[in-house]
Amino acid sequence: MDHSQDSNVQLNTLNQQSLSTLPANVDVPKYDRSQLTAGIVHIGVGGFHRAHQAMYINELLKQPGSESWAICGVGLLEANRSLRDVLVKQDYLYSLTVRHPNGQIDHQVMGSMIDFLFAPENKQQVIDKLIHSDTKIVSLTITEGGYNFNPATGEFDFNNPDIIHDMANPNDPITAFGYLTAALKQRKAKGMKPFTIQSCDNIQHNGDMTRKMLLAFVNKHDADLGQWIDDNVAFPNAMVDRITPVTTKADIEYVANTLHINDEWPITCEAFTQWVIEDNFSDGRPALDTVGAQFVSDVTPFEKMKIRLLNAGHSVLGLLGSIHGFATIDESVTDPLFATYLRKFMDDEVTPLIEQLEGIDLTQYKDTLIERFANPNIKDSLARICLESSAKLPKFIIASINENIALGRDTSLATLVIATWCLYSDKRVDQQGNALEINDQMAAQLHAYANKTAQDPLAFLQLTDLFGDLNNQASFCKDYRQAITALYAPGSDIKSIMQARL
Numbered sequence: 001m002d003h004s005q006d007s008n009v010q011l012n013t014l015n016q017q018s019l020s021t022l023p024a025n026v027d028v029p030k031y032d033r034s035q036l037t038a039g040i041v042h043i044g045v046g047g048f049h050r051a052h053q054a055m056y057i058n059e060l061l062k063q064p065g066s067e068s069w070a071i072c073g074v075g076l077l078e079a080n081r082s083l084r085d086v087l088v089k090q091d092y093l094y095s096l097t098v099r100h101p102n103g104q105i106d107h108q109v110m111g112s113m114i115d116f117l118f119a120p121e122n123k124q125q126v127i128d129k130l131i132h133s134d135t136k137i138v139s140l141t142i143t144e145g146g147y148n149f150n151p152a153t154g155e156f157d158f159n160n161p162d163i164i165h166d167m168a169n170p171n172d173p174i175t176a177f178g179y180l181t182a183a184l185k186q187r188k189a190k191g192m193k194p195f196t197i198q199s200c201d202n203i204q205h206n207g208d209m210t211r212k213m214l215l216a217f218v219n220k221h222d223a224d225l226g227q228w229i230d231d232n233v234a235f236p237n238a239m240v241d242r243i244t245p246v247t248t249k250a251d252i253e254y255v256a257n258t259l260h261i262n263d264e265w266p267i268t269c270e271a272f273t274q275w276v277i278e279d280n281f282s283d284g285r286p287a288l289d290t291v292g293a294q295f296v297s298d299v300t301p302f303e304k305m306k307i308r309l310l311n312a313g314h315s316v317l318g319l320l321g322s323i324h325g326f327a328t329i330d331e332s333v334t335d336p337l338f339a340t341y342l343r344k345f346m347d348d349e350v351t352p353l354i355e356q357l358e359g360i361d362l363t364q365y366k367d368t369l370i371e372r373f374a375n376p377n378i379k380d381s382l383a384r385i386c387l388e389s390s391a392k393l394p395k396f397i398i399a400s401i402n403e404n405i406a407l408g409r410d411t412s413l414a415t416l417v418i419a420t421w422c423l424y425s426d427k428r429v430d431q432q433g434n435a436l437e438i439n440d441q442m443a444a445q446l447h448a449y450a451n452k453t454a455q456d457p458l459a460f461l462q463l464t465d466l467f468g469d470l471n472n473q474a475s476f477c478k479d480y481r482q483a484i485t486a487l488y489a490p491g492s493d494i495k496s497i498m499q500a501r502l
């Protein structure tokens with residue numbers, strides 16, 4: 001029966017019981033979920049975690065002997081309340097729709113999450129989970145901004161009000177740092193082993209960064225605990241990759257029409273996936289190498305390659321494309337001028353900074369990136385890409401600009417992206433006058449600085465927390481000023497400005 005034709009048909013909710021009603025081509029968990037225990041507690045259960053780590057663990061759980069590596073999700077934000085309600089209804093199950101560039105679609109249901117704790121409602125429950133002897137790994141996707149560092153100096157930001165709260169109220173945490181500290185303190189007092197802290201965010205040296213930030217926080221009030229963490233906790237660095245657009249109402253409808261089930265928490269993602277992890281764990285690890293992840297002794301070159309090419313490439317298309325009036329990544333990259341600009345940026349301003357990796361052909365890596373970006377079945381919105389640019393751009397693009405300046409190399413393609421970010425933050429409309437959706441913790445500051453551009457073309461660069469000393473780099477400033485003049489000229493057209501820089 002085709003339920004999609006009949007709006008009166010009440011669809012079953014996706015849950016353990018309704019799994020058997022799904023079409024035969026859906027890969028559903030056949031392992032016994034009642035036998036699983038949560039070896040991993042994951043903080044920040046967004047779309048990326050559900051398409052990436054939770055997918056690898058789902059594959060692993062198909063293998064006998066891996067029952068102790070299921071996931072307990074943790075939501076720290078008030079916004080996670082409704083999510084918890086959905087998850088409880090769905091027995092923590094959700095569908096993953098994998099869309100290949102050639103139109104092939106794979107349907108899966110992920111069973112790797114077996115519990116979800118909504119922290120604002122019961123903080124003690126979260127701390128108890130973190131100190132439970134089953135918990136071997138605490139993994140994080142708290143976004144680039146969640147690590148609480150000053151983007152220019154890389155130092156911990158003690159002025160964040162939530163951090164000030166957590167410092168003053170160690171038993172009533174709000175932030176991931178507060179929770180990790182409360183739990184590690186108790187583990188130390190009980191003579192337990194610590195868990196591994198595994199960052200899955202797009203930050204180069206994400207493990208080292210997590211260690212540095214956590215130690216800054218802890219050492220402020222408990223140097224003994226800081227020493228114990230430094231001596232005992234592993235923070236493996238990792239490169240994570242899978243393009244995962246924001247879930248839309250259309251995705252929910254698609255699952256209802258195709259799988260005849262009501263899934264209020266579905267995920268759509270591309271087919272490509274990669275996870276390269278430093279093999280450094282405090283208390284054991286899942287055999288992720290048996291399900292496609294790669295353990296290496298040093299992940300640095302992989303991280304740099306991915307962040308400076310893929311993530312930066314996204315930001316190039318995101319900002320330039322938004323100002324032009326494009327809505328998605330595939331729309332932007334299928335425009336030949338944008339594709340040429342992106343490729344030249346990657347070839348001239350990033351590739352010379354990347355260490356050649358044995359077994360990885362950078363030319364092929366870049367070709368694959370362009371193919372992935374062009375996947376017409378992944379409608380990855382530029383609004384998602386430009387979200388929290390202030391936390392992303394220092395790592396994705398400004399880092400390469402600084403390295404190029406130090407090497408005396410040209411940065412003109414990246415410079416235009418920064419100048420475009422200024423226009424974007426200032427006017428908040430595209431070049432057709434349509435409003436742009438701005439979502440950034442620093443939105444007000446970005447606007448205030450960018451808005452002084454008419455009086456001082458370099459005003460935006462005075463945001464030294466983001467740009468460091470770029471405003472003192474003469475040749476960069478000259479080029480930036482030219483880009484600003486072109487962008488702010490009446491009737492300016494981003495495409496001609498891009499063309500002029502090729």
Ligand code: CS2
Binds near residue numbers: 315
């Ligand atoms: C994107 C990433 O947030 C961004 O700007 O570049 O979310 C990207 O899609 C993922 O890192 C892909 O692995």
